[in-house]
Amino acid sequence: MKVKIQVIVESKNDEAPIVEELAELSRDDLTPETLGLTLDEAKNLLANLQSTMVTQQVDQYVEKQRRCTHCGKSRPRKGHHQIVYRTLFGKMKLQSPRLYTCACQQEKRQSESPIASLLPERTAPELLYLQTKWASLMSYGLTIDRLSDVLPIETNVATVYRNLHKVAQRTDNELEEERHIYIDGCPRDWGNLPRPDAPITVGIDGCYVHAREGENRKAGWFEVIVGKSITGEGDKKCFGFVNDYDSKPKRRLFEILQKQGMQMNQTITFLSDGGDTVRDLQFDLSPLAEHLLDWFHVTMRITIMRQMAKGLPNEPSQEIDKKLERIKW
Numbered sequence: 001m002k003v004k005i006q007v008i009v010e011s012k013n014d015e016a017p018i019v020e021e022l023a024e025l026s027r028d029d030l031t032p033e034t035l036g037l038t039l040d041e042a043k044n045l046l047a048n049l050q051s052t053m054v055t056q057q058v059d060q061y062v063e064k065q066r067r068c069t070h071c072g073k074s075r076p077r078k079g080h081h082q083i084v085y086r087t088l089f090g091k092m093k094l095q096s097p098r099l100y101t102c103a104c105q106q107e108k109r110q111s112e113s114p115i116a117s118l119l120p121e122r123t124a125p126e127l128l129y130l131q132t133k134w135a136s137l138m139s140y141g142l143t144i145d146r147l148s149d150v151l152p153i154e155t156n157v158a159t160v161y162r163n164l165h166k167v168a169q170r171t172d173n174e175l176e177e178e179r180h181i182y183i184d185g186c187p188r189d190w191g192n193l194p195r196p197d198a199p200i201t202v203g204i205d206g207c208y209v210h211a212r213e214g215e216n217r218k219a220g221w222f223e224v225i226v227g228k229s230i231t232g233e234g235d236k237k238c239f240g241f242v243n244d245y246d247s248k249p250k251r252r253l254f255e256i257l258q259k260q261g262m263q264m265n266q267t268i269t270f271l272s273d274g275g276d277t278v279r280d281l282q283f284d285l286s287p288l289a290e291h292l293l294d295w296f297h298v299t300m301r302i303t304i305m306r307q308m309a310k311g312l313p314n315e316p317s318q319e320i321d322k323k324l325e326r327i328k329w
């Protein structure tokens with residue numbers, strides 16, 4: 001059996017439709033492997049469809065741009081170059097002509113590239129989204145491997161790295177100024193607010209990480225603070241930053257709480273080890289905040305004390321151990 005896959009592009013005017021063949025698949029015996037499309041065939045099909053569609057769209061756009069919108073005359077061409085545009089379904093090479101502005105608009109001859117100005121970013125938004133999302137969860141190399149497993153993607157580590165940092169910088173620039181206190185309004189106003197949702201619970205912890213400078217893997221230390229905010233409905237958001245390096249740590253946490261619908265009349269429970277840096281972060285975010293030492297950090301200290309007690313002579317050791325167990329519970 002043979003399956004031919006064609007694409008028919010119809011334009012609005014009376015021109016004849018464009019027919020292009022995308023793929024020809026042949027099958028003999030039916031086996032689990034030959035039933036339907038294989039991954040490679042699907043990727044090829046997507047890449048060919050994308051290429052045909054993008055070429056037609058770009059051609060039509062350029063054709064429209066060639067006509068002056070004021071007098072209808074054709075604008076002369078100054079030359080053309082190629083633009084590389086990365087999409088979820090392949091790397092496209094777009095023909096981008098340079099056109100002169102029409103003489104009816106400007107006496108001095110100037111030129112522009114309509115496609116280059118239409119696509120200032122050379123990565124399609126959906127590809128940028130997926131790349132950034134995955135690269136923020138795993139290495140750049142793994143991101144490319146996993147995406148190319150299922151999609152006809154052609155990209156490299158440098159591009160993913162550059163794009164991720166651009167997006168990160170943009171979201172950082174969108175953060176408003178840091179403040180010391182985020183509690184807004186007065187208790188009388190808070191009483192008039194709608195009934196708040198169930199309390200939000202925020203767990204915060206910090207740890208020290210070896211810094212690296214060039215080949216030197218022990219270039220001092222830095223403190224990383226991470227946390228998770230969970231609403232009563234179970235919506236979770238994580239955050240993290242490097243202490244002393246991030247200039248807006250409190251704003252970052254405040255924005256997360258805002259996105260989770262925090263109101264000034266809502267209880268927020270902060271769980272932490274009570275360390276100075278995490279305490280500074282959680283104060284003055286809400287008037288109804290509760291600050292608790294979390295179970296993990298409390299028991300960790302008791303575990304250490306029980307181990308110390310084991311070094312004592314038998315009788316006092318057992319006595320202390322019993323007391324510590326009671327304190328724990």
Ligand SMILES: [Zn+2]
Nearest residue numbers: 068071102104
């Ligand atoms: Zn004109």
